[in-house]
Amino acid sequence: MDERVREHARTLIDWSARIEAGDDVVVRVGPDAHDLAVAVAEVSGERGANVVTTYASGEVTRAYLRAHDGDFEEDPEYERALLANADAVLTLGGGRNTAATADVPGERRQAYDRARQDVRKARLDTKWVLTEHPTRALAQQAGMSYEAYQKFVYDAINRDWEAQAEKQSRVKDALDDAREVRIVSGDGTDLTMSVEGRVAVNSAASVDYDSHNLPSGEVFTAPSAAEGEVVFDVPMTINGRQVTDAHLRFEGGRVVEHAAAQGEEAITEVLETDDGARRLGELGIGMNRGIDRVTDNILFDEKMGDTVHLALGRAYESNFPAGREDEANESAVHVDLITDMSEDSRIEVDGEVIQEDGTFWFEAGGPER
Amino acid sequence: MDERVREHARTLIDWSARIEAGDDVVVRVGPDAHDLAVAVAEVSGERGANVVTTYASGEVTRAYLRAHDGDFEEDPEYERALLANADAVLTLGGGRNTAATADVPGERRQAYDRARQDVRKARLDTKWVLTEHPTRALAQQAGMSYEAYQKFVYDAINRDWEAQAEKQSRVKDALDDAREVRIVSGDGTDLTMSVEGRVAVNSAASVDYDSHNLPSGEVFTAPSAAEGEVVFDVPMTINGRQVTDAHLRFEGGRVVEHAAAQGEEAITEVLETDDGARRLGELGIGMNRGIDRVTDNILFDEKMGDTVHLALGRAYESNFPAGREDEANESAVHVDLITDMSEDSRIEVDGEVIQEDGTFWFEAGGPER
Secondary structure (H helix, E strand, C coil), rough: CCCHHHHHHHHHHHHHCCCCCCCCEEEEECCCCCCHHHHHHHHHHCCCEEEEEEEEHHHHHHHHHHHHHCCCCCCHHHHHHHHHHCCEEEEECCCCCCCCCCCCCCCHHHHHHHHHHHHHHHHHHCCEEEEEECCHHHHHHCCHHHHHHHHHHHHHCCHHHHHHHHHHHHHHHHHHHEEEEEEEEECCCEECCCCCCCEEEEEEECCCHHHCCCCCCEEEEECEEEEEEEECCCEECCCCEEEEEEEEECCCCEEEECCCCECCHHHHHHCCCCCCHHCEEEEECCCCCEEEEEEEEHHHHEEECEEEEEECCCCCCHHHHCCCCCCCHCCCCEEEEEECCCCCCCECCCCCEEEEECECCCCCCCCCC | CCHHHHHHHHHHHHHHHHCCHHHHHEEEEECCCEEEHHHHHHHHHHHEEEEEEECCCHHHHHHHHHHCCCCCCCCCCCHHHHHHHCEEEEEEEEECCCCCCCCCCCHHHHHHHCHHHHHHHHHHEEEEEEEEECCCHHHHHHHHCCHHHHHHHHHHHHHHHHHHHHHHHHHHHHHCCCCCEEEEEEEEEEEEECCCCCCCECCCHHHHHCCCEEEEEEEECCCCEEEEEEEEEEEECCCEEEECEEEEEEEEEEEEECCCCCCHHHHHHHHCCCHHCCEEEEEEECCCCCCCCCCCCHHHHEECCCEEEECCCCCCCHHHCCHHHHHHHCCCEEEEEEECCCEEEEEECCCCCEEEEEEEEECCCCCCC
């Protein structure tokens, strides 16, 4: 076995999900994530955890959803019981075709998801973690050879997460103390947001850090009262459509103007979903410098070092103090847009520059790759 | 999709497992059984059943068992709850290597199985069915090309099971009424067994026939008081060792002499397991004429048309009238041995010939292939 796969499994089990002896672990295996599943089973066995493997195939889901009449049973008890009795749910992404479910009607998928809210909730009540095994399908999505893509993925995942968490904690502290954040970039971005009274999350790829993605590597909070302009120069796929150089203008926290070099109608659709879709739900500062390129996969792109992402729509409750979660933006959508901050850019917190051209204030010698 | 895969799925769902709208179905998917899993999901969706897919990989199991210290938790509740709340469990065999678990120590595997008796029992309390997707690994085991092996598998599985059940019911009736069965073959076989007071099972690949294998195609009962000699001329793999031309001599229902052209020590080991291992647990008459060759896979071999198999060891309770299940042979082993009856052979029931050279008494024009 490729030693990088084993390290991935150890990172997932020990750092991300904090699996202990006796834990009841559900491992959801993508069709091409077999090698990672073997490594996860091995490390789980070493730790004395219990393992049930489920099969997470887009083609199986597509066949089922298209054949069903759409009148789905609510929260089948056998599936709910599996998850409600589990301590951890580890999703090992690894499909064979990123477009495997492209011809499932949206309403059918939504009806299925609506019928299974308690199943979903049971999963989210565990130590859940989402990771990806590098597959040829994802390499293709990234426009990369398989070998180069594998290296990319392991550079992003097999990191010194303790050191990463320590570095990120400085940015979290800066945001927690702040009233206002401003991002400025030579491409026309100049946006000011309030973050007063919000709690930043040090998303360090571990459930102990309120973080459920591997890789992670970002600090995020829930901004409000956005004023100004922002250009998202990192290309994105939104609802199946390529979006480049999206441009938003905010007044009083709401988008009042938008444009894009490509895919403008995808942004228009998002904005028209509901009232919350015109307001921000997340400001994230990407700090994973193992991720040094765009691969058209949001799990990786939004954590890319020296980027900032803003999400239109729903906010995370973890960004609000206890008892104030109802202030969170409750839109039906959460769409991330990313802007590069590595050149001719700065992030200011209450007027003080915390990052300039990709270098944080605590990185005197320039960014540490 | 290959239309034969869809037919396999329909046979499994409709004929074998009798899946109905609202049934909670667990589908256990072997790593190379993906195509069948897709077809099973499609047909399950059409029927309005619920589906949870689990991943049944020998390599995952091997990695887990070898890494674990062997002190397994008893019947983890999350896994038991999944199965105890399920209506049906469909196992789609399809590994990539029939020797995937060859280096798992036997004691480790046995400790794992012992710790999970309630999980196993919960599965056996559902409408469970075991089937196989044709894979390259199984083709290799059979010494066949992949294309020829696929044809072989679908000839065995995609049958007119209604007609098969009807034909088998005649043999069941003959055995149910009988006191004694005798099998005679030119290779030296002449064995007489009592079947008095036993119930033959018409194993027609459907839970409605007490049959949990697809393919099936046999009638079996639980014999006692065997007297005489039998030669098993169909080669078998027993505990990883090839056995050819095994020869047993019975007196008063017990094996008193044994030999084999190859693998004699494998038979010796079986016989020495416990007292029940020297007595018979099953007499089966193979009637699936879609299976016309040995493929070194007991799921298929024992159902081959014009064969008889005898099992040393444990009997099935379904062969005993209600209240008399405690008469069943309770050995820890159940090892099938097969003899060809297509030439120079006959089966007698209470002195009447019911099959001669592979032709049953009701097949005037010779065996119907």
